[in-house]
Amino acid sequence: DQQVKQNSPSLSVQEGRISILNCDYTNSMFDYFLWYKKYPAEGPTFLISISSIKDKNEDGRFTVFLNKSAKHLSLHIVPSQPGDSAVYFCLGGTGNQFYFGTGTSLTVIP
Amino acid sequence: EAEVAQSPRYKITEKSQAVAFWCDPISGHATLYWYRQILGQGPELLVQFQDESVVDDSQLPKDRFSAERLKGVDSTLKIQPAELGDSAMYLCASSLGPGRTYEQYFGPGTRLTVT
Numbered sequence: 244d245q246q247v248k249q250n251s252p253s254l255s256v257q258e259g260r261i262s263i264l265n266c267d268y269t270n271s272m273f274d275y276f277l278w279y280k281k282y283p284a285e286g287p288t289f290l291i292s293i294s295s296i297k298d299k300n301e302d303g304r305f306t307v308f309l310n311k312s313a314k315h316l317s318l319h320i321v322p323s324q325p326g327d328s329a330v331y332f333c334l335g336g337t338g339n340q341f342y343f344g345t346g347t348s349l350t351v352i353p
Numbered sequence: 354e355a356e357v358a359q360s361p362r363y364k365i366t367e368k369s370q371a372v373a374f375w376c377d378p379i380s381g382h383a384t385l386y387w388y389r390q391i392l393g394q395g396p397e398l399l400v401q402f403q404d405e406s407v408v409d410d411s412q413l414p415k416d417r418f419s420a421e422r423l424k425g426v427d428s429t430l431k432i433q434p435a436e437l438g439d440s441a442m443y444l445c446a447s448s449l450g451p452g453r454t455y456e457q458y459f460g461p462g463t464r465l466t467v468t
Contacts, residue, residue: 247395249395252393260454264439272429275457284461285462286357286444286459286460286461287396287444287459287463288458288459289456289457289458332395339401339408339409340409342395342397343396343397345393345395346393347396
C-alpha cells in the first residue's frame with residue numbers, strides 16, 4: 244500500500260525556469276511532510292519541510308505547498324539550476340510512522 | 354560538518370552467505386534508522402532505534418535480518434543467509450529525535466549485490 248506517491252518518475256526543465264515536483268498521499272492523519280534530495284552514490288539530504296498546520300513554507304529558491312483537502316503537496320524550485328539535477332523524494336508521516344515516495348528524477352538543462 | 358558513516362560502501366556476496374553493515378550516526382543523535390532502497394523506489398524503513406531500543410521493526414524480515422545498537426551509538430545490520438532479492442542500497446540515517454520534529458541525516462549507503 245503506497246501511502247505516498249510521486250507519479251512523475253522524471254522531469255526535465257530549462258535552467259532558470261520553475262521546477263514543480265508533485266507528491267500525493269492517502270493518509271489524512273499525516274501531519275508533517277519533508278522533501279529530500281538525492282545525488283547518485285550519496286544518501287538523501289534534507290531540503291525543506293512543512294507541518295500540516297501550514298499551507299506554504301519557503302526557503303530561498305525552494306517553496307513547498309500543501310493542499311490538505313486534496314492530500315497533495317508540491318515542491319517549487321525557482322529559478323532552477325543545473326546543480327538541482329537529482330532525485331527528489333517526498334516523505335509524509337505522523338508520529339513515528341512515515342513513508343517515502345518513489346522519487347522524481349529532475350534534470351535541469353543548461 | 355558531522356556526517357553519518359557507513360561501511361562498507363560496496364559489498365558483493367554469494368547467496369546463502371552472511372553479510373553485515375555498520376553505521377555510526379552523528380554524535381548526539383538518539384534515533385537511528387536502517388532503510389533498504391531498491392532502484393526506482395523510495396527508501397523503505399527496516400528498523401528504527403531510539404537509543405538502544407527498537408522502536409519499529411515491523412518491516413524487518415526477521416527470519417534473515419537482524420539489527421542491533423547495543424550501546425545506543427553505532428549499529429549493525431546483518432543478513433543471514435543473503436538471497437538474490439536482497440540486492441539493494443542499504444541506507445542508515447540518524448536524527449536528534451523521532452518522528453515529526455527532526456530531519457534525518459543519511460549516510461552514503463552500502464550497495465549490496467547478491468550473486
